[in-house]
Amino acid sequence: MDFLERATETHLRRIFSRKQLKRKKNLKSMWRRSASFILDRSSNSPPMADTTQTPFQNPDAISAYYQTRAAHHGVITSDWLAQAQAAVEQPDSSVSDLGAERSFNVIDEFNGWRKQPDLAEAVAAIRAMAAVIRASEATTMMELEIELKKASDTLKSWDKTSISLTAGCDLFIRYVTRTSALEYEDFNSAKSRLLERAEKFGEISCKARKIIAMLSQDFIFDGCTVLVHGLSRVVLEVLKTAAQNNKLFRVLCTEGRPDGTGVLLSNELSKLDIPVKLLLDSAVAYSMDEVDMVFVGADGVVESGGIINMMGTYQIALVAHSMNKPVYVAAESYKFARLYPLDQKDMAPALRPIEFGVKIPAKVEVERSARDYTPPQYLTLLFTDLGVLSPSVVSDELIQLYL
């Protein structure tokens, strides 16, 4: 066990140091071209500043969540997979001695899981938390609980912008500790019970995407046109399943500036022989009349029943609402968060770099927020692994989960 953790630790150190070297070479291309840039969280701050930073501190400027997302987007185009795998698996002799001093670190564990391209961040967090239980040397239940709490707090503070990370941690603790296992007299059996639950929860989370894809099949009918915004793995799964079920439908993809998620998605869809059309982000209203439904993923589902998703979702929902088109959201239940934003600025800002291709004068400000909040009245239904829900049910589920 210990050995494993150290191994991941050393991997991280290694990658990190390698990264620093690499960054000096090509800072610009890194955002898109390197799969291992995940750990390099200071790409938009001046390169000089971060040499002193420890890898466990998340600099405030850039949202780590969106970097991971971007990295995973890259991974989906299969040439990236190889590179990522290579980066992780290649043993490196220049192991820093830093890692040896710490026995276990949640964030290392988390990052280890996070690198798997098909694993959502929340699931990675859940796996990492399960590892915490496994590695724990606590002798009482209380101790273990405190340890778990501490681990989840570190994870949460590591990236405050990620809603699914926070929600995943909270849900895990709820799910694991809300059990009669805590009343077992024998600590070891209780612990193994907790572990069992943790594994089960991880499994449920993994299967969520498949369940959602199955549930949403009733809503995609032959001859329909689906507008998709952003690159959501759930939405991709939904469309993939529909194509496998021999449904005939057409997809309109928004371009998804600045990271071109729509281009990637259309690439994937064309591989599945689904007719796909690429739109500019600004052409949504223009083409809305030929659209039958809007399908989006979500970074987080909040208590009001609204969603937080990639920038542009709100305006698409507004346009769809005004033209009476249904807006469907596909989101796993571990994205349900106890947040209640009242307006767009009511969230911790998640920033990301935006390239305009031309040089922007220093006096010009750039809106760099990566996400927006869509209020519930513009959403029609939410497809979750709990079932097909109307937005107001989200709050009911959350109340039952947390209270």
Added chain:
Amino acid sequence: MDPRRGPLAVPKVRRVGFFTSIEPSPETPRPNRSLSGPAEAITSSSPLSDSPSGQFISPVQIPPSRHHSDNLASRAAPVPVPGPSAFRRQLANDRALHVGSYNPVDSLLGTSPPSSNGEVSEDSGSLFGFQRSDSAKLSASFPNGGFDMTLRVRAPQESEAKVAIASTSDGRKKNVEASGEGESVAAKPLKEKETKSLKEKTSKAERRAIQEAQRAAKAAAKGEGSKRAGESSRPKPSKPAKQPQPKKEAPQATSSVSEKRAVSVEKERRMDVPQTQMQYDDKSRVDKAKRRSVVEQTESKNKVELFLHLPQYERGNQLPNLSSNIFSLDTIHHAVYKVGLQHLAGDIAGDNARCIAMLHAFQEAINDYTTPPMKDLTMDLTAKINGYVSFLIECRPLSMSMGNAIRFLKNQIRKLPVDLSEPEAKASLCSEIGRFIDEKILLADKVIVQHAVTKIRDGEVLLTYGFSCVVEMILLYAHEIGRKFRVVIVDSRPNLEGQKLLRRLVTRGLDCTYTHINAVSYIMGEVTRVFLGASSIFSNGTLYSKVGTACVAMVANAFSVPVIVCCEAYKFHERVLLDSICSNELGDPDAIANVPLRNNKKHSKTMDNNKNLQFLNLMYDSTPAEYISMIVTDYGMIPPTSIPVIVREYRREDLLL
């Protein structure tokens, strides 16, 4: 449609808004809203007989079809069965093909001796109401089985309760018919034809005669019925609003054993069902309540038509009277008496304060309580508490939150273990009340403050309306932890509660703006958040709060400013509220008429005697859920659609069971 409007004399011309209650004309009785008394028969049946003759139909209006209007009438006032044939006619319309199979039974019933027939069908009717499931058996045992079958076919369209009522009143109706036959021979063949055009063919005078006869018959039947065992507890046939509840049908069972059981069942049910407000336009009930009351309230002369169902009394004149006989009263505990007087005088305002004061008084009363000999603590204490509550209601109508607290207390009493000794039981009750105050009110407020403060950022402009102690706590706490914000306090006459808030905030160094509600649309442009208090929130998300709140929330919504309502979960109510009329409270009308700092005594005196002028001082209004962005409660921040979830999940352990 609206049952409360059913018996109004002029159904087609619907007057909207506040209108004075000038007598329409000397011979036609004033449209009495009270649903009881002999006058009812006239008022409820006159629309039926008058409106078709075209008196009220303007040239442009299309007269409604008879079938339709009959339907409406019978739906609006199902029990009195205005015209005896209305119901059957409607049936015939619905089941035109079955007239043949229906008629023989009817005529058979019509000719059979009225007394026995009435007995049987009445009995069967109540049976039908109870065990509707085995209809086959029932219909076989009835003489009018076929009739019931037709009813069953129709049932899906109507509410179940309605069906039960219809079948019970059927017997009575038959009675009426049978005795009325001799007088209205002319009408009989028409009746048997069962055609729509019955009324068109009879002249006005004839119809009048029929009506007269029916009324007489009804009275006779009633007199007869009251002699019978079990009949005495039957509700008067003139309370349409109350009738549809199946529990009212329970005492009609004739055998005394089943009656007893029914009564106990009814009692239990009554405990579960939230108490509905007393309708103050119901004369008999008001009289009954008056006889029992401690406080002698003089009814105010100033009454607004739309709000007749609310209690409205002259204020201020009974206070000295009450405080003088404080020592002579032994039925009401002195602590409760004190709280009642404070409510009456308006010394305690604010829902939480009133509720806490009431609970403390109950605590004291329970402490001083001793069970009288030969009595059960649970029963006797509940009766005592009921007495206290009705006294408090006489002083000032209870708020929803107080109602919830009382229900909590009664449930605690009911749940007391039987083997508990009296001092133990009293101690446990007192500690439960203390726990309720601490957990549901005081601690809840603290949690709400913690939640709400996360929504206040630097540089915001917060608007609040009136005075809410939770909002005050939030603002002070946010200021304490160093948030930089500005407060706009919107206030309204006549209470000007906002001034109290303003004073408290300014002394603590907050940056405040004070304005009246007239300027709310002007000031809303610069506001970023609206914080509101609540008196209650209903299951459909409707906010019931100080009058003017709806206006503020709607203006905020128009400016797309988020509206945050702060409300403790114990104030949530499982009922649904659609408007501000059904449930409200009337304040002192003089408060509106008299403007301070203006010497208008003479002026108001002239206004007092003006028949055309009424003052309406409403205390509450309701804000629909769509104008509320968020509700902050002790269970966190929730959308207004989630109120039923909280009520369902968390009330169970406290109140029910």
